[in-house]
């Protein structure tokens with residue numbers, strides 16, 4: 478893993494909201510093909526970090542590079558085109574569209590067909606449309622809901638809606654897939670299935686960044702973990718290293734480091 482290329486480099490990232498420093502000199506890399514966990518107690522800065530990576534917020538100082546390119550002042554759709562896709566803590570699907578259409582909307586962000594070609598349904602558009610239906614079905618198959626492609630997204634169970642969100646994010650062909658608390662509201666059996674899905678996604682060639690509160694899931698599925706507390710990185714390492722790290726235990730238990738060790 479150590480000799481793999483870093484797809485994302487966060488370098489001394491600092492982000493302030495007025496007087497509050499939500500990210501404080503945070504640095505870490507995500508290597509191609511790994512599953513990296515970003516964890517920390519509530520308010521630690523995880524979502525802020527995601528938002529800085531996806532162009533929602535601009536850093537106050539420091540930089541984030543993706544595939545070698547600095548992301549500063551880059552528009553969100555440009556970042557998506559570069560290859561970062563994300564899901565959200567709160568599910569954001571088009572409920573009145575079918576499952577398949579939801580995935581195709583994701584793929585459309587990357588369509589090479591012009592508006593005129595699409596409007597007049599020219600041959601290139603029809604060919605591309607057939608290809609994108611095929612690709613969308615492959616993604617639905619990967620996340621395990623292909624059989625339901627014709628149903629309205631609103632008819633899916635909560636767990637399947639989360640799976641659909643993942644398929645939709647993958648439809649942009651991202652080099653990096655960011656999952657923001659994908660197990661929120663899941664029962665243990667659903668969490669188990671989600672772990673299997675995240676591994677499968679990685680085995681299909683994706684790099685995954687995972688924000689998640691469920692420790693069993695994070696420990697069970699990630700290759701490496703970065704821990705934030707009050708906007709600072711307090712630890713980084715393999716799940717085994719993080720599990721035994723006194724600073725991490727203290728952060729989660731809300732006690733002094735000496736008491737936790």
Ligand SMILES: Nc1ncnc2c1ncn2[C@@H]1O[C@H](COP(=O)(O)OP(=O)(O)OP(=O)(O)O)[C@@H](O)[C@H]1O
Nearest residue numbers: 494497498499517518519520521522523524525526
């Ligand atoms: N838009 C904003 N304006 C002002 N403060 C913000 C904003 N977004 C986040 N914060 C603050 O920044 C800090 C980090 O928040 P963030 O949401 O990144 O934490 P988190 O680790 O994702 O927490 P959680 O696990 O609860 O989602 C918090 O103190 C939060 O209140």
